[in-house]
Amino acid sequence: MEKRTREYLQVSQQDSDRVTGLTIPPRLSDGIDSFYETFALKGLRLEQFLPGYICYSFIVPPRLTDRNGNLAVGAIATIVDNIGASVLYRKDGPKHVSVDISISYLSTAKLNDELEISTRLLGTKGPYKGTLVVLKNKLTREIIAEGRLSVFSPATSKI
Incomplete structure (x- = not known):
């Protein structure tokens, strides 16, 4: 079991090449706060916007897939956190702080699958x-x- 675990965790040359080949664009003043958010959310398209409800579409890119070609669970967690907020x-509203996140992983999404995220x-x-x-x-x-995402929004100061 230990040997199989060690083999599974071994970084392949293909994975190493994918990380080495990443192009990190300069930070733009487009409202996205960090490289991390840009990396995870690039390509997200707004489909529908109603008060209290938003729907996006997203095509699974290679940068967010695991070694099996599935959308990585960490990418799903990032999407839930950012899209939920x-x-x-x-x-000009208050900042929101995520305090609890719960995710049920029910299936997999493959590279180039188009997702609807609501x-x-x-x-x-x-x-x-x-x-x-x-x-x-x-x-x-x-x-x-x-x-499901729970967030805390501290009261804004009236001073």
């Missing part, structure tokens, strides 16, 4: 807000993952 975003506000209790994020394969309608 997007339904709460208000220009988020909606579940509710608010004082400074706490809850959102639901669902990732679906746009062609088959199969649910890839479902995540």
